[in-house]
Structures are given as C-alpha cells and as structure tokens.
Ligand SMILES: O=P(O)(O)OC[C@H]1O[C@H](OP(=O)(O)OP(=O)(O)O)[C@H](O)[C@@H]1O
C-alpha cells in the first residue's frame with residue numbers, strides 16, 4: 756500500500772528542511788510542520804491506519820522523542836498498546852538497553868524489561884519519525900526481541916536514502932517508509 760500522488764505531495768510539502776541543524780552539514784527534516792498541518796497529519800495517520808489495521812499487531816513501540824507522537828497516535832487508532840523506547844536514564848523500572856551511533860553522535864536507548872509481557876510472543880510494530888544511519892532503529896528492534904516480543908516491521912515517516920540505514924535494517928526486518936529522500 757502506497758500514498759496516492761496527491762497524498763504524497765501533501766505529506767512531502769509539509770516537511771520543512773532546516774540547514775545546518777544541529778550541526779553544520781546536516782539538513783534537518785522538521786516534522787513539526789507536518790504535525791501542525793491538520794490535513795498532512797490526518798493523511799499520514801489515516802494512511803498508516805489503513806496499512807496496519809490488518810497486521811494483527813499487539814503493540815506499537817515508539818522511539819524517543821519524535822517517534823512517540825506517531826506511534827502513540829497509531830496505537831490509539833488501532834486500539835492496541837503503546838510502548839516507549841526511551842533514551843538512557845528516563846524509564847523508572849528495570850530496563851534492558853542498547854548503545855548505537857547517530858548521524859550526529861552516540862546514544863543509548865532502553866525499554867522496560869516487562870513492556871510486552873502482557874501478551875505472549877507479542878507482535879510489535881516499531882515506529883519512528885525518521886531513519887538516517889539506522890543505528891537507532893536497529894538498536895530498538897534488538898531491544899524488542901530481547902524483551903521477548905517480535906518486531907514484525909519498522910515504520911518511518913521519512914527515510915534518508917542517501918544513507919544506508921533503511922537498506923541495512925531491511926536485512927533483519929520488514930521496513931516501510933512513507934517518504935524516501937534520495
Ligand atoms: O537512523 P539514525 O541515524 O539512528 O537516526 C535517526 C534518529 O535520529 C532522530 O532522533 P534523535 O536522536 O535526534 O532524537 P529526538 O527525537 O529526541 O530529537 C530521529 O528521530 C531518529 O530517532
């Protein structure tokens with residue numbers, strides 16, 4: 756399932772490029788201008804709902820921080836649970852963690868050890884706003900599997916295809932991205 760040309764134009768035109776943020780040489784994809792545009796946010800979420808309603812998902816896991824917005828919204832639309840995958844030190848209960856590299860730094864993410872335990876062998880959709888090098892998403896998929904669940908697909912609003920993140924992640928899980936930046 757893909758976006759129609761009109762829907763694609765609405766979504767693509769709503770994403771703002773900010774040059775040299777947070778470092779010189781980075782073109783930052785700003786999704787705040789998608790979120791505050793009711794038509795673009797609506798097209799995005801309705802498309803994802805239509806795509807994932809037949810997947811028999813048990814949870815959506817969203818990545819800190821921008822991934823939370825799309826993941827929690829879609830989980831509510833699908834009537835399933837949302838699980839936050841957070842930057843190190845933010846989750847209060849026992850966690851498992853993974854280190855990873857970013858386009859502009861190094862970081863570590865965590866999930867609660869019992870986050871998926873209400874449903875045995877839970878089917879989980881991983882969500883984030885963007886995949887760049889794929890470091891974050893790969894670490895998040897490993898965390899989901901270590902927590903006893905199954906990462907059935909990873910979904911992004913934007914894939915930076917001039918980096919190899921999406922290509923690498925496809926070796927270990929299904930991947931779907933709405934907008935691919937060449
Ligand atoms: O594919 P990668 O190279 O791993 O990069 C992608 C990640 O980078 C951004 O998050 P960031 O760490 O900037 O955090 P934020 O959402 O809190 O701004 C983005 O939201 C992804 O999570």
Ligand SMILES: Nc1ncnc2[nH]cnc12
Pocket residue numbers: 781782783784785858859885887915
């Ligand atoms: N270019 C970019 N824009 C927005 N978020 C990012 N995360 C990693 N690279 C990014």
